[in-house]
Amino acid sequence: MINYEKEYQNSRNVCGEPFPEIVEFFENYDDECATVLDSGCGQGRDALFIARKGHSVLGVDTAQTGIEQMLEEAESENLAVDGVIADITNYEAPDLYNIVVIDSVLHMLQNDEIRNAVLEKSSNAVCKAGFILIADTPKHKSLICDYFKSVPKVWKIIKNEKNFFFAHKIALVKS
Numbered sequence: 001m002i003n004y005e006k007e008y009q010n011s012r013n014v015c016g017e018p019f020p021e022i023v024e025f026f027e028n029y030d031d032e033c034a035t036v037l038d039s040g041c042g043q044g045r046d047a048l049f050i051a052r053k054g055h056s057v058l059g060v061d062t063a064q065t066g067i068e069q070m071l072e073e074a075e076s077e078n079l080a081v082d083g084v085i086a087d088i089t090n091y092e093a094p095d096l097y098n099i100v101v102i103d104s105v106l107h108m109l110q111n112d113e114i115r116n117a118v119l120e121k122s123s124n125a126v127c128k129a130g131f132i133l134i135a136d137t138p139k140h141k142s143l144i145c146d147y148f149k150s151v152p153k154v155w156k157i158i159k160n161e162k163n164f165f166f167a168h169k170i171a172l173v174k175s
Helices: 004-010 020-028 044-052 064-076 112-124 138-149
Strands: 035-039 055-062 083-087 096-103 127-137 155-161 163-170
Touching: 004 064, 020 044, 020 127, 020 155, 020 163, 035 044, 035 112, 044 055, 044 064, 044 096, 044 112, 044 127, 055 064, 055 155, 064 083, 112 127, 112 138, 138 155
Parallel strands: 035 055, 035 096, 055 083, 096 127
Antiparallel strands: 127 163, 155 163
16 A cells, blocks of 8 residues: 555655546536535545635645645635544534545555445535546445435436546435
8 A cells, every 4th residue: 555645755746747637527517606626636626626726725635735735726826625633434524615626546445335325425525516537546436326326306417427426416316
């Protein structure tokens, strides 16, 4: 397992640029000033890109160095980015968001039970008419698909290709 804290201390752009699929989603996203939760944000490659598009982003990650670097860059560009040092497996989002991003995180979790719990927490943090954008390894694709297909009256799948799964929330679950 990669020690991201150490990796982030050694380099500023460990994970590279945002995936083209995530870039394309935001290039075509019509709403202005959306609220976005970036779960497992690392150094903020997605959070910073999304904030540059005019959206407000909360990034959550266990790596203090990554959060600090993301916030430094956001501050230097006067971007609407906030950061929380927390483990997404037990983090409770403080609000509902227009978009939740889970980029290259699920495959790092211990088991499918934890992955499903993170999917549930993350999907519950999306407001009605919002989106969830997931990028992960093909190994967990069926788990991700099965989770969202189990609630078809709540989610409409809009992208299900290779390592990417995007869904649109069409209804709120009644408590």
